Amino acid sequence: MMTGLAALPTLPHRLVLTLPAKGHAVRTARETAEQILVQWGIGLRHPHIGPALLVLAELVTNSVRHAAELSPTITVLLAAGPDTLAFAVHDKHPLRPELYGSRAKASGGGLATVTELITDVGGTAVVRGDAKGPGKSIWITVPL
Template sequence: MTVRLETLPHRHVLTLPAVPAAVRMARETAELALVEWGIGLRHPAVDPALLILGELVTNSVRHAADRSPQLTVIYAAGRDCLAVAVHDRHPCRPPLYDAIGSGSGGLATVMEVTMGLGGSAVVRPDADGLGKSVWITLPL
């Protein structure tokens, strides 16, 4: 699934402290944004998207908080796709596609759900190499 994310008409950005409560805040904000954008919470892509979002935020809190006291969540949607991204300032870029089939950890879950729904995943490094964003795009 290839989508030019900058063309998606709906977008929301949320910056949170890299603490465990960020997971709940990110999920609740996603639900509010989706409803505002006319995407019902019973849409079949919503529960998987919330699961993926929770895992990505959890990973940032667990693995990046020492270098990145804040994380940023980006939500975007269009008529036929939903995208979420989690950005932190830790330089480690996880090998997303190596996680497929490993059966261990949140990243494996993220990738299995994403690929199972026909979505895509990419890690985009910051220009200075000191941070990254993990983008997940799912069809609606």
């Protein structure tokens, strides 16, 4: 289902969370991420965690708003190591949004904010399609 998990072999902490594509998924994803980061010893006051949590909430919101009809569930993957936080939001909708470039900037809104926040903290954002099926994941990495 989610491509990219195998690409994170050096990150010792991992959590996979499957949620219904409903409004409450945004709060659940953010609160779960906050709790698990603390359990992993990553302080919520780290300067990159606030932007990362905002981006996570925006990506889950987008999946709930735009993919729920074709994807009744969304999956959130969180992974972390000593110097990296990585997470992805996966849904089964075939649309793969542009995160960079003139079309992404022209569309404005949430994804423009996502790329700006992640770039500002030295992170990356990538859209990856499923190897099998029409879905996609938006992967974010943030240095710690």
